[in-house]
Amino acid sequence: MKNVIAYIEHKHGTIRRSSLEAATQARAIADQLGGKAHAVVAGDGAQQAAETLKKYPLDQIHVMEEERFIDGAVDAVEAVAKSSGPSLVLVGNTMIGRDVGSRFAARVDCGINADVVDFKTEGGEVSCVMPKLGGLVITTCKLTGSDYGVAAIRPNVFAAKETPGAGEIVQIPSSGKASTVTVEDEVEEAAAELGVEEASVVVSGGRGMGGPEPFTTILKDLADAFGGAVGASRAAVDAGWVSHGHQVGQTGKTISPQLYIAVGISGAIQHKVGMRTSETIVAINKDAGAPIAEFADLLVAGDAFAIVPELTKLVRDAKAVHA
């Protein structure tokens, strides 16, 4: 492996933050390998996304305007991999990113590592570092036995930094292939908001919130004060208080925000495995002896309904001083 290809996920030209992280990281690894950093962007709005990508440290930005959902994106990545030579392909560990990365890996018979939080390069080979079993162990896996390799990077771990590179835009000709998957419609149920996977601050609520309302009021207010996202325990999701996309944990999302604030969450093992690699963990819980006390950096014992609004006010004040 020599070159690094970042697959860029976007919506009508607006790029997901995890893809900008992939683009920035592609440069860092390519420099260590002595290769080039490429980006691949496909589908409706690809040209517009490519313009944004010029601000990132890439050698070439490959554009395929053809819209064939996942198929088109995989074809585009494959075309660039074949033309640029032995490469590491970076995707975001997101629903779309995983689909594109996994299909590419199966197609070209290469290794794939999911949920990567660090890289090591040695002798042209790339190793990926991944927490497993909810951060209980840290594994290192070397990508070998193929010209290519795929790494799905955990959002919010690598920095996205604007430093323009050569940024040459290269068009990938349309494949002319028919799509096997037909997209019939797309329905927005919620306003586009920062997902828990990508937010650097996550304010999560659990059964202690007692109902749906706090998720759109007091927890949302605190999350907004930080520019973060609202998460939830499974108990809150199963009760129907908040949608599944917010769930953190074993059957929800695995996240590593800089700051995780758990409100009215006891800290069951299945919740813990989804968030224990957060940099800093703060819990607000009525019960000073809740299991979360074992792994939170700070647990404040008290009533969340009284503490959170007060906290939101203080956070806003502190931020205003800096602004």
Added chain:
Amino acid sequence: MKILVTVKLVPDTNADKRIDPATKRLVRTGVETVLNPFDEYAIEAALQLKEKLNDGSTVTIVSMTPASGKEIVRKALAMGADDAVMLSDDAVAGSDLWGTAVALAATIKAQSPDLVVTGTQSTDAISGDLPGMLAEKLGIPGLTYARKLEVDGGRVRVQRETETGYMTVSAPLPAVVSVTKSANEPRYPSLKGIMGAKKKEIKQLAAADIGLTVAVGTDGAKAQLTDLATPPARAKGHVIQAPDAAEGAKAIVQFLKDRKFL
């Protein structure tokens, strides 16, 4: 229609897992193996589809697992699946994602299914990559993250979850569909189901039976484990009793300032 459901065995999710410092392996004694919770949604989706079609469709469980996994496969049968196929062979032990996809796809192909249903991920590996890899290896469409699926006129149509809602996507059969936990509420095996499952066939296959021509398993892995470390334990943090809301909030803000969040 022949519906296949892939299932995996995982360490019990309720157990707090430990790593043996000497061998650097997961301590398995005392940790029970269970059916991957995500796969229960796949089984339920397949059973509901079969019941709805009511046309003699069958549900077959497919698992790549050591022979000792038979009891777990039986749980899937107890839920209502018709039969099962297990790929049990030392040659596939220790496979990476790629090897798993290759071996599982070959097992599936030998069954000539009309539809393959999978969970979105397993609770131990948590990659979410297998459904897409299977589709690619089988050369058929892959529809992932389905919270609803229906089959009609030789096509499968699903509601694919997105971060902000869903999209409706469809494809001709055969296809691979991964279902999310929003898709359904998995049923518990009934006593009748548990009794009946004992009589259902579990076909055991070896690598040679599925015509595996490439090396998978530990040796064939293209993502090779080179190191396994235990991260330093999280230092136990402070617990502060907040006599009132203002005190509690102040304590948190001070902590956040100390850590440069504010």
